Amino acid sequence: MKQERSRAIIISNNKILLVKRTKKEGIYWACPGGLIEEGESKEEALIREVCEETGLAVKVKNLFINLPSKKPGCEGQMEYFYLADVIGGKLGTGNGPELQPNTKYFGTYDFQWYDITDLSN
Numbered sequence: 001m002k003q004e005r006s007r008a009i010i011i012s013n014n015k016i017l018l019v020k021r022t023k024k025e026g027i028y029w030a031c032p033g034g035l036i037e038e039g040e041s042k043e044e045a046l047i048r049e050v051c052e053e054t055g056l057a058v059k060v061k062n063l064f065i066n067l068p069s070k071k072p073g074c075e076g077q078m079e080y081f082y083l084a085d086v087i088g089g090k091l092g093t094g095n096g097p098e099l100q101p102n103t104k105y106f107g108t109y110d111f112q113w114y115d116i117t118d119l120s121n
Contacts, residue, residue, distance in 0.1 A: 003077055006046035007033030008084040009064055010056075015113040017091075019053065023107035031081060032111070034096075042080050050084070054111050055093030058084040 009031055010017040018029045032053050036045040043060045050058050061083040069077040091111055 004036045004042070005034055005069070005077065005079045006036055006042045006049065007031040007079055007081045008046055008050050008058060009081055010058065010084050010086060011116070012086065012113070014116050016116055017054070018112055018114045020110040020112055021107060022110070043082065046082055046084065051089065051094065052096030053094045053109065054091055055089045056086050056091055057088035059087045060084050
């Protein structure tokens with residue numbers, strides 16, 4: 001099965017929620033989300049991944065865009081970006097595998113509300 005990802009575009013008060021990924025190779029920013037598991041819809045995966053990563057519950061709105069990934073090692077993997085609204089939870093309380101001690105995921109995950117007008121920076 002070809003791997004695909006769902007990602008959330010969460011905007012509130014003119015700010016977008018982004019994940020600052022710091023790895024040995026460098027720093028990059030991403031929208032929260034992750035792999036779609038077998039048997040999951042794109043929307044179900046989005047809800048699960050956002051909760052696991054951030055601790056937030058979201059309501060999926062509509063598909064904004066889908067693009068092939070340009071991330072090294074994931075080139076060509078489709079990513080589906082959905083607009084979503086926060087409906088509950090608390091940012092920073094995620095318990096996904098990437099946030100566990102002794103995880104196979106290296107680096108840090110920092111979740112930040114980023115002012116949309118500063119995105120070009």
